Amino acid sequence: MKININGNIVGPEEATISVFDRGFLFGDSIYEVTLTYDGVLYKIDEHLDRLWESASRLDMPISISRKQLTYQMLKTLKALNETRAYIRVVITRGEGEIGLDPSLAVKNNLVIITKKLPENPTWWYDSGVEMIVASVLRNPKESMDPAIKSGNYLNNVLAYSQAKKQGAFDAIMLNADGMVTEGTTNNIWIVKDGKLKTPPLAAGLLSGITRKIVLELAFDNKIPAAEENFTPEELKDADECFLTSSTKELVPITKIDGISIGSGRPGELTKRLHQIYRQHVKDYINRQRGVQDEILGDKS
């Protein structure tokens, strides 16, 4: 593992932060997670867009420029030297006197955690995973908007814990209207009568980057797709179901609350979309390689 703390790259033992950091005290931080394919950072612009969007919704000033942050990310990955890497960028409001007032902190802390990312288990894709519908509801937009990717993640931890206790892979969370929102770290999709559906952002969920790509790829490939609310009953009655996330790509969901989805095997459209997605990843990586080499070259 290599960790970048405000520009200094250290090992895990030295990777520490002040207990006066508001990220530690209040979860007053924002973050993004992505990965590298063959050494190339995936969808960096999209993740940085979302990071800045989270900051804006929290009125959190970010003192580092996008260009500088990109450089720090690439520099850390270069030090890690793995072809397939996990990268987590955390920006906190910084340190100061203890108090809710955000102006008590004047300077962000930047933490970039990188580590070797093992290949995802093949059984996820071959057999599909089992999920539950959590009784813990997703935070409502009016309280703590799930569109903000912040250090306040206990809501998801609580839902995940319910899944864990039941031996499931993960939990699907509902909103106060009883509609499906998202998994604890992924977006949720169903296929019914050949049509692809995922809940709209208005349901209260994170605007997933893989979610957006899959919507675009469905459109490009003339697969009917829509952002539409659905209930847990419709979810369990679907022909196919899958989740999307940057690090997991598309993972078939074959059982929910013990009920088999469709045939109980990964669906055909799910598999087709995953192939289309993998091609999209390859094309992106090929286009990006030179660009990223240049950013690192400019500064190093």
Added chain:
Amino acid sequence: MKININGNIVGPEEATISVFDRGFLFGDSIYEVTLTYDGVLYKIDEHLDRLWESASRLDMPISISRKQLTYQMLKTLKALNETRAYIRVVITRGEGEIGLDPSLAVKNNLVIITKKLPENPTWWYDSGVEMIVASVLRNPKESMDPAIKSGNYLNNVLAYSQAKKQGAFDAIMLNADGMVTEGTTNNIWIVKDGKLKTPPLAAGLLSGITRKIVLELAFDNKIPAAEENFTPEELKDADECFLTSSTKELVPITKIDGISIGSGRPGELTKRLHQIYRQHVKDYINRQRGVQDEILGDKS
């Protein structure tokens, strides 16, 4: 300032925690804040009860015993050597592989922050403070129960920020039913026609320790008091209004959203209750002094 990190007392510069701590990554931590009066720790049992209650609601094992934690708190305060001190105890789920699964961390981290606590400004009590009703709603119990005093505090930070922008002292938060819940770090009370009211725990709020004491003191002093829901309209139409918190005691609220409460001056019952409360503090401190000296003596 003196900070205790897992039993070691250090200064603020050395007070650091791993970036792999779940408190930093997810706000997966619980905490309590209290103070000392004349060198004696206030309501330690009540705060530890609530700390363990928060842990239980998060299914977070606490490896330290109450007795050991009390000792560590007193030891840190002794090192600080201030008669009036602020003390914050944070227990996190600990460090481990990054992931929502709580079982990835096996050992709590304990952080105790102590510092000199200046006297509260006299104008708070002489003139009262101005609050706003935040548009950000308090987290609902079904998502992230406000009864848990956790490191997920952005909901309150967002509400506080609204107050700050409007030049107010703090914000009062409503629940999804439009009922008053609590301030961002305090409980809210009104007096109407001689009767004292504070929202019930079922409204979705932290079970304040000062709140509980004031309810008991009102009962003992034959002051009619009830835990009852009220709307922001009833709040603004009250004869008196005040907030309670461990470090702030009872602070009159004389204006809300620019509207004067009652006479626009601190209310008579508010002032009487504060006097009764201060006597309660004195009695408690006198009773506790010997007990705490003994705990420290036993171990040091």
